[in-house]
Amino acid sequence: MxxxxxxxxxxxxxxxxxxxxxxxVRTAEHVQYSLLGLLVAALIAVPVGLLTGHTxxxxxxxxxxxxxxxxxxxxxxxxxxxxxxxxxxxxxxTALVALAVPPILVNTHEGVRQVDPALKxxxxxxxxxxxxxxxxxxxxxxxxxxxxxLRTAAVQVVAxxxxxxxxxxxxxxxxxxxGQARQDLTMMLGGSVLVxxxxxxxxxxxxxxxxxxxxxxxxxxxxxxx
Amino acid sequence: MNAVWDWGxxxxxxxxxxxxxxxxxxxxxxxxxxxxxxxxxxxxxxxxALALPLGLACVRWTRLYPPVLTGVNVLYAVPSIALFFxxxxxxxxxxxxxxxxxxxxxxxxxxxxxxxGLRQVPEHVRQAAIAMGFGPMRRLLTVETPVALPVxxxxxxxxxxxxxxMVSVASLVGLGGLGQLILSEGFRxxxxxxIVVGIVLTVLLAFATDALLVLxxxxxxxxxxxxxxxxxxxHRATVPAGEATAADAGTDPxxxxxxxxxxxxxxx
Numbered sequence: 001m002x003x004x005x006x007x008x009x010x011x012x013x014x015x016x017x018x019x020x021x022x023x024x025v026r027t028a029e030h031v032q033y034s035l036l037g038l039l040v041a042a043l044i045a046v047p048v049g050l051l052t053g054h055t056x057x058x059x060x061x062x063x064x065x066x067x068x069x070x071x072x073x074x075x076x077x078x079x080x081x082x083x084x085x086x087x088x089x090x091x092x093x094t095a096l097v098a099l100a101v102p103p104i105l106v107n108t109h110e111g112v113r114q115v116d117p118a119l120k121x122x123x124x125x126x127x128x129x130x131x132x133x134x135x136x137x138x139x140x141x142x143x144x145x146x147x148x149x150l151r152t153a154a155v156q157v158v159a160x161x162x163x164x165x166x167x168x169x170x171x172x173x174x175x176x177x178x179g180q181a182r183q184d185l186t187m188m189l190g191g192s193v194l195v196x197x198x199x200x201x202x203x204x205x206x207x208x209x210x211x212x213x214x215x216x217x218x219x220x221x222x223x224x225x226x
Numbered sequence: 227m228n229a230v231w232d233w234g235x236x237x238x239x240x241x242x243x244x245x246x247x248x249x250x251x252x253x254x255x256x257x258x259x260x261x262x263x264x265x266x267x268x269x270x271x272x273x274x275a276l277a278l279p280l281g282l283a284c285v286r287w288t289r290l291y292p293p294v295l296t297g298v299n300v301l302y303a304v305p306s307i308a309l310f311f312x313x314x315x316x317x318x319x320x321x322x323x324x325x326x327x328x329x330x331x332x333x334x335x336x337x338x339x340x341x342x343g344l345r346q347v348p349e350h351v352r353q354a355a356i357a358m359g360f361g362p363m364r365r366l367l368t369v370e371t372p373v374a375l376p377v378x379x380x381x382x383x384x385x386x387x388x389x390x391x392m393v394s395v396a397s398l399v400g401l402g403g404l405g406q407l408i409l410s411e412g413f414r415x416x417x418x419x420x421i422v423v424g425i426v427l428t429v430l431l432a433f434a435t436d437a438l439l440v441l442x443x444x445x446x447x448x449x450x451x452x453x454x455x456x457x458x459x460x461h462r463a464t465v466p467a468g469e470a471t472a473a474d475a476g477t478d479p480x481x482x483x484x485x486x487x488x489x490x491x492x493x494x
Contacts, residue, residue, distance in 0.1 A: 070384070070388055071432035073405060076428065193312070196305065203300075
């Protein structure tokens with residue numbers, strides 16, 4: 001348990017908690033990249049998913065996209081984009097967006113598709129227009145799956161943002177990369193522990209978010225989704 | 227158009243030229259592809275070997291399932307990069323550093339599918355087997371497992387594709403097959419050909435494995451061929467990213483039952 005003691009020592013060193021390469025700053029950078037990537041991805045994927053789900057167009061395309069995206073090696077995508085677009089924040093966020101879009105898109109699409117046709121009939125019978133059906137019925141019913149997709153994407157983004165350090169930007173990955181360069185195992189492990197903590201916090205946040213966003217009448221359905 | 231063609235043929239040329247280095251067994255595209263496949267397949271097989279008894283236990287003792295599933299899901303939230311590094315003090319730079327986390331990750335997909343597959347065995351089928359004098363072991367092997375097979379293989383397909391793409395991440399700890407092509411040959415030397423070759427071969431390996439599993443299923447469940455196509459595709463298409471396999475079976479039990487067309491020979 002030597003490793004554990006050294007890790008505790010690493011975390012309790014006050015120098016670790018201040019300065020431009022301190023844990024707070026690195027964590028903030030990591031959260032910033034992740035949030036930016038997730039936000040842009042959600043802005044693209046949720047509307048498109050709602051539209052394809054509502055109209056039923058492109059179902060095969062989204063399923064194929066999901067399978068293809070699952071097979072893509074994330075570091076390959078990141079390194080290729082960085083190689084093509086240069087080092088910096090924009091290529092890193094672009095890569096994160098590319099990774100986050102498929103899970104959000106597919107879950108949104110499936111969430112809307114899985115709405116009970118009887119409910120849609122009822123909504124149409126009450127005189128709702130297509131747009132109203134989408135926003136007042138399909139979107140709320142799809143929320144559990146959409147949030148599920150967002151969570152999957154967020155965890156993946158937080159994990160992949162670690163690799164951003166390999167392409168010269170900040171974030172918690174710096175500890176891993178710098179630790180590797182200095183042959184400092186404790187530093188690498190410390191960075192890894194921080195990434196794990198951030199991923200777990202992200203998961204918990206989305207569990208809370210899904211509780212907040214899901215309409216009370218749909219709670220039991222949401223429980224089944226978790 | 228011409229530029230794209232040149233770029234593409236340049237990459238193919240690179241792949242051919244570096245396919246294997248006779249003098250140096252470690253480098254070259256082919257040895258890395260083999261290493262990639264080995265790491266992925268061993269992880270998937272270990273994952274399956276863990277998921278089957280664990281799933282059986284969860285079906286027998288229902289109270290075991292929620293905590294085990296939660297544990298597996300928490301584990302899945304741990305980023306692979308971090309887990310690979312956390313394995314280093316214990317397994318060093320051996321293959322196990324990649325295999326242990328990858329095998330554990332497959333559980334998040336395999337375990338729910340094994341459990342759902344076994345649970346959807348219709349009660350009257352089970353009763354019929356008991357009435358025919360089948361003991362628990364024979365029932366499991368000759369009745370329940372075949373019925374559960376389509377759902378288990380559906381899980382295997384998702385898990386193997388995810389695992390094959392994740393192996394590349396292990397290149398950061400010096401393993402990772404084609405990932406090494408991407409990282410050390412491509413990125414460290416600022417050269418796009420190895421990265422593209424690495425990505426393309428990873429995707430091809432994933433799709434080839436997927437096709438192999440589809441074929442396996444067709445061979446193992448000949449009775450499902452007639453009318454099973456629709457149900458299977460539906461099951462697969464509705465598996466959202468990540469661990470939602472359990473979720474979509476949980477929300478719509480009829481759907482899983484529908485895809486488990488293995489029940490046919492006993493019901494018709």
